[in-house]
Amino acid sequence: MSDDIKYEYKSVQTMRGLENRSIAKTQKEGAWELVGQTQGTLRTTLNFRRVKPETLLSKAWDVFRGLGPGKQRAVAAAVAVILLLSAVGIGIAASHSKGDTSAENTVATSTKSGTVNETPTRSSTPTPSGKIDQVITAENNKELAALLKVGDYCDASMAQFAARYQDQKIEFDGSIANMQKHEKYDTRYDILLGPGDAGPNTGVGPAFKYDNVNMFDLNLTGTNPPSYVSEGDKFRFTAKVGTYNPKQCLFFLTPISTRLR
Incomplete structure (x- = not known):
């Protein structure tokens, strides 16, 4: 089986x-x-x-393959006749529909008596709440609070948030989910951050990324700040919002400060 x-x-x-x-x-x-x-x-x-899910078509095909050659030819001929009749019916219906549409257009043209001038509605791009230099946190911004709890890191809200708050500062409690040496430099790294304390097991929020950074770029602060970071370390991250890559589902940030928790 x-x-x-x-x-x-x-x-x-x-x-x-x-x-x-x-x-x-x-x-x-x-x-x-x-x-x-x-x-x-x-x-x-x-x-x-x-x-592979079964469909009506796949089931019908399996039944057809089980028939003898004579019955297969008979079924094929019947299907061909049905398709021919369907094509003829569609053609007749399309012809009638075209005639009705032409008549409606003629009536509409003859009854048009003037031109209505309308002032177009000016669209505006919503501006972020607060000043550009305000540090956005989950406590003062509902959108960031919701973003940090999203279950799918490819969710459309990632791109929306990045576009709305680009170049603004955000601050959140998080941990290092992954850390790899940059492909070109031994002392620079690509670092993935996740909200919360789960480190490599982070399952919610964006896949934040620091791209091509060194330890000095992180600006490590706090009581007895470390000189180096590792996967699983917990910090209070302050960073500038960058861009979101929908193909990789990566949300890029630029580090401002990294405070040990």
């Missing part, structure tokens, strides 16, 4: 450190089972499969 099971497959690429979140996200989309993964320097390829 197991030999008759048909599967469909898909591969998902994700950044190093986001494997758990990508697996959970894909599995939520519909019974996908992780069957393997290939880890690269910066990205990991996740391979999934799931039982």
Whole structure:
């Protein structure tokens, strides 16, 4: 019986450190089972499969394949006749519809008596609440509070928040989810941050990223600040909002200060 099971497959690429979140996200989309993964320097390829869902068409095809050659020819001929009759019916209906539309257009043109001048409504882009130099926190901004709790790090709210608050300062409690040496420099790093204290197991909020930074860029502060950071370390991050990459689902930030908690 197991030999008759048909599967469909898909591969998902994700950044190093986001494997758990990508697996959970894909599995939520519909019974996908992780069957393997290939880890690269910066990205990991996740391979999934799931039982291929049966459709009416696939069931009909299986029945058709089980018929003898003579019955297959008879069924094919009947289907061809049905398709021909359907095409003729559609053509006749389209012809009538075109005639009715032409008549309606003629009546509309003849009854038009003047031109109405309307003043177009000017659209405006909403401006962020507060001053540009205000530090945005979950306590003073509902949008950031909601963003830090979103379950899907590819959610549309990421791009909306980045566009609305670009170059403004945000501050939040978080931890380092992943840390990799930059591909070109030994003393610079690509660092993934997550809201909360879960570190590599972070499952909510954006996938914040510091791209190509060194330890001095982090501006480590607090009582006895460390000279180096590692995965799982907990900090109060202050950063400037950058851009959001929807293909990678990465939310870029520029570090301002990193205070040990």
